[in-house]
Amino acid sequence: ASSGLELSYSSSNTNVATIVDNKIHIIATGTTTITASQDGDDSYNAAPNATQELNVVNAVSGSVSLDPDADTYVKEAASSTNYGTSTTMVTKAAAQNRYAYLKFDLSTIPGPIISATLRLYQRTSYEDDRSIYDVADDSWTEEDLTWNNKPTYTNERASAVTNKSTWTEWDISSYAAQEYADDQTITMVVNDPESVSTYGIDFYSKENSSNTPELVIEYYNDLTTTIENESIINADIKVYPNPVKDHFYIDNCNGTTMTLYNSVGSLILNMNITSNHQTIDISSISKGIYFIKIAKDGRYEGEKIIKL
Numbered sequence: 367a368s369s370g371l372e373l374s375y376s377s378s379n380t381n382v383a384t385i386v387d388n389k390i391h392i393i394a395t396g397t398t399t400i401t402a403s404q405d406g407d408d409s410y411n412a413a414p415n416a417t418q419e420l421n422v423v424n425a426v427s428g429s430v431s432l433d434p435d436a437d438t439y440v441k442e443a444a445s446s447t448n449y450g451t452s453t454t455m456v457t458k459a460a461a462q463n464r465y466a467y468l469k470f471d472l473s474t475i476p477g478p479i480i481s482a483t484l485r486l487y488q489r490t491s492y493e494d495d496r497s498i499y500d501v502a503d504d505s506w507t508e509e510d511l512t513w514n515n516k517p518t519y520t521n522e523r524a525s526a527v528t529n530k531s532t533w534t535e536w537d538i539s540s541y542a543a544q545e546y547a548d549d550q551t552i553t554m555v556v557n558d559p560e561s562v563s564t565y566g567i568d569f570y571s572k573e574n575s576s577n578t579p580e581l582v583i584e585y586y587n588d589l590t591t592t593i594e595n596e597s598i599i600n601a602d603i604k605v606y607p608n609p610v611k612d613h614f615y616i617d618n619c620n621g622t623t624m625t626l627y628n629s630v631g632s633l634i635l636n637m638n639i640t641s642n643h644q645t646i647d648i649s650s651i652s653k654g655i656y657f658i659k660i661a662k663d664g665r666y667e668g669e670k671i672i673k674l
Contacts, residue, residue: 369410376401382422395422418540423480423586432470432581435551436508437571439466440516450508453574454489457496457556458566465557466569467511469504470581472542473550473653474609474674481584482542485535486556486569487577488528494558494565497525498536501553519555528567533577542583550654552581605658609672612649618642622662628654648673 367373375385379398384391390400398420406412439455441447443462449455455466472479484498503517524536538554545552556569572578604617616624620642626635634651639660648656651673658669 367404367413369404369406369413371404371407371410374403374405376403377420383420390420392422397421421478423478428476429582429584430475432472432583434468434572434579434581435471436469436506436511437467437579438508438511439464440511440513442513445513448508448510448512450511451573453571454568455486455556455571456566456568457558459558459560464566465555467501467506467508467516467553467555468579469506469551469553471550471653472546472552472583474672475546475550475583475585476655476672477585479539479543479546479583480586481537481539483535483582484524484538484554485533485580485582487533487579488531489568489570490566491530492528492565492567493530494528494567495525495560496528496534496556496567497559498523498538498541499555499557500541501555504549504551504553506553517553519557522559523554525559534569542581603660603667605669605671608669609674610648611674613645613647614671616644616646616658616660619644619660619662619667622660625659625661627657627659 375388377383377385377390377398377400379396380393382394382396382398383400384393400418400420402416404413437455438448438450438452439457441449441456441462441464456464457466458464468484499519500521500523501517501519506515506517523541524538526534526536528534541554542552569579570577602618606615608614616639619639622639624637624639624646625633626648628634634656635646635648653673656671656673658671660667
């Protein structure tokens, strides 16, 4: 609090977490809201409460490193120039304002995001502050982005002092979790937080031959299907490959019915299986998590697949 007055904290669900000595004490899995308060005094009004949702899970199920779908930078003094093919992304506030844009596809993450770390490798040898900002508009492409058509950025999400000729990391967990729950695409800007830097901090882009940007995600896979395996139709049934890009195969299930659902239970595809080596074309559906239900004579089999 800018007043310097003492803060107090509370948890909305004490079955999940309590506050002990102004620290969060984990009790069990679940969700709670942590609230920070400052009540004011004779000189200061009470401050608005600040809240943060806390989701406690059993354990991290896995991690994955994502390459950017797009990355580039914009330059105020060359407002119509596109730098989409550049092997570096330049960030410098003073003398020709420049900053970088990156976009990542989160749709292949198998479950809710626990942590997300943006890692950029610095080409230049200076140390300076750089911050990550939210970008709501994901429609830009690296082939067309310029200073003139760039989407706006808001909300400083994370800040770090860059490292000379090595990796710099920013914790953007809350932003990634937010975007995963939204449209599963995340765009961010890397810029000088004070807009006064005299140093050009250049990072390698995905067009470089090595040390390219990455977003390291830890996730918890709690996605479950409502399909109940009442009895096994055929122990030899196989669904492969998984993950899948354009099509997958189902073996040993001739005479069954196959239905495909997305992660929220909407029906995507329904078809009769007429071969013991059936090809299923899913090239037209979006990336993400899907569930297969194979049915015959009141018996069911379920499989989960990832569309890349």
